Amino acid sequence: MELSSFIEDFDNLPKNIQRQLIEYAEFLLAKSKRNRKSKKVRHDFSFSWENGLSELKDQYTSVELQHKINELR
Numbered sequence: 001m002e003l004s005s006f007i008e009d010f011d012n013l014p015k016n017i018q019r020q021l022i023e024y025a026e027f028l029l030a031k032s033k034r035n036r037k038s039k040k041v042r043h044d045f046s047f048s049w050e051n052g053l054s055e056l057k058d059q060y061t062s063v064e065l066q067h068k069i070n071e072l073r
Helices: 003-011 015-040 062-072
Strands: none
Touching: none
16 A cells, blocks of 8 residues: 555544544554663673582582472472
8 A cells, every 4th residue: 555545544443533543653663662672782701600508519419419409489
């Protein structure tokens, strides 16, 4: 559909339908902006937690630590 024919059809619609179309277009624009923002935000995975419990490695195995964590939940 050509823009000019759309505008002509739009002008021939009742005012309440025109308002609904405008509100829907605003909704789609806001949704598009949210999607663009969420795509820009990228969090790379970090291993900052690695060796966080290294002082306990002589006392527990990794499986024992997993069981301990499950008890604390």
